[in-house]
Amino acid sequence: xxxxxxxxxxxxxxxxxxxxxxxxxxxxxxxxxxxxxxxxxxxxxxxxxxxxxxxxxxxxxxxxxxxxxxxxxxxxxxxxxxxxxxxxxxxxxxxxxxxxxxxxxxxxxxxx
Amino acid sequence: xxxxxxxxxxxxxxxxxxxxxxxxxxxxxxxxxxxxxxxxxxxxxxxxxxxxxxxxxxxxxxxxxxxxxxxxxxxxxxxxxxxxxxxxxxxxxxxxxxxxxxxxxxxxxxxxxxxx
Numbered sequence: 001x002x003x004x005x006x007x008x009x010x011x012x013x014x015x016x017x018x019x020x021x022x023x024x025x026x027x028x029x030x031x032x033x034x035x036x037x038x039x040x041x042x043x044x045x046x047x048x049x050x051x052x053x054x055x056x057x058x059x060x061x062x063x064x065x066x067x068x069x070x071x072x073x074x075x076x077x078x079x080x081x082x083x084x085x086x087x088x089x090x091x092x093x094x095x096x097x098x099x100x101x102x103x104x105x106x107x108x109x110x111x112x
Numbered sequence: 113x114x115x116x117x118x119x120x121x122x123x124x125x126x127x128x129x130x131x132x133x134x135x136x137x138x139x140x141x142x143x144x145x146x147x148x149x150x151x152x153x154x155x156x157x158x159x160x161x162x163x164x165x166x167x168x169x170x171x172x173x174x175x176x177x178x179x180x181x182x183x184x185x186x187x188x189x190x191x192x193x194x195x196x197x198x199x200x201x202x203x204x205x206x207x208x209x210x211x212x213x214x215x216x217x218x219x220x221x222x223x224x225x226x227x228x
């Protein structure tokens with residue numbers, strides 16, 4: 001069964017610190033992998049999209065990596081800010097059905 | 113440029129009542145989607161419309177119907193609401209369902225629906 005698993009479920013860090021969120025997937029055939037940020041009470045917003053041939057992509061202080069061989073991705077947040085407090089969702093697209101499989105997200109809280 | 117707009121933002125229904133959730137996008141996207149988000153679960157696809165004039169079932173379509181009214185609007189209807197349909201509903205759009213390359217889905221801010 002196609003699945004996307006994220007860890008940790010939740011994370012608390014101090015402002016200014018770095019953190020890394022993990023995503024493992026079993027989706028096959030693979031099209032692309034996306035990271036979304038979802039603020040409380042809002043819809044998800046796209047951070048990065050990576051295809052099979054890309055192993056890193058950055059968006060400001062957010063850097064995503066992809067290892068298509070091991071089916072793992074990570075999202076690294078540098079110099080965290082209070083505004084980074086949100087849920088981060090990993091999404092993998094199935095290239096056979098074109099559908100998106102969503103992880104359950106990592107809830108990040110950044111403390112002052 | 114509003115993106116994806118959903119109405120209403122909140123709604124409380126009694127079991128057995130019906131209602132329609134509205135969604136409109138102003139990005140000239142071809143494809144639109146309805147998802148539900150429940151605690152501890154990833155977003156699950158209810159229905160999607162790959163292009164104007166077409167609709168297809170997603171992962172959890174039971175108890176729902178949809179209408180792609182035109183290219184901009186895609187509505188979700190609950191004919192006889194049940195407590196199990198208490199959830200947050202998100203509408204999304206993208207340039208193309210088939211292929212679509214690296215284009216992201218754009219989401220509205222959701223409708224929070226409680227069914228008593």
